[in-house]
Amino acid sequence: MKNKVLMMILLGIVISGTAVFAAGTKKSTTKTRKTTVKKRREPQNTKIKYKKATNTAPQITFVKAEEIVLTHAGLDKETANVTKILMEQRDKVLVYKIVFHSDSNDYNYLISSNGGKILNYSQMSRDYLISNKDFIGNEKVSEIILGKIEGAKSSDIYEIRIENENDLPIYKGRAIYNGKDYRFTIDALKGNILKSEEAVFSSF
Known part of the structure; x- marks a missing residue:
């Protein structure tokens, strides 16, 4: 009887040791997954100043206005750096003033907040900055x-x-x-x- 009990105890120890060894082996062979962190594009240095004019409200957002002028200039958010977006009131009409530049040119736009019509724009080479x-x-x-x-x-x-x-x-x-x-x-x-x-x- 004592021998039978002793054998059962030894068998339990062997089974437990095998389980612990298997768990340790599994942990050591688990591959470490590399997490790829997508680089976040830094926000542009854009100053936005807005004050609502009396009885007037913009019909397009500054985001839409920015999209319109960049498209007109043949640029996008990757190739242009928008440095200023201001909302101004001219002749009782709200307009966006948007200033931006590419590597080669400076741009200055006035765009109506009522429908997004480009009222005026200028383009100037940035060669003088390089020279x-x-x-x-x-x-x-x-x-x-x-x-x-x-x-x-x-x-x-x-x-x-x-x-x-x-x-x-x-x-x-x-x-x-x-x-x-x-x-x-x-x-x-x-x-x-x-x-x-x-x-x-x-x-x-």
């Missing part, structure tokens, strides 16, 4: 503008663009702060303020 590396840069332009508007912050600057005026590269800067609209023309090489304007902000 001269001595420009002071947007960061310095921001410092100059903020130095002239007490209390304003970088978030109050709504536009900085570079242009050629009489063969002179210049920055055009615009800031909206404390109910006022500030516009600056700055020498792109020396940083001198060539022109400045201040007016009551009433674009919306």
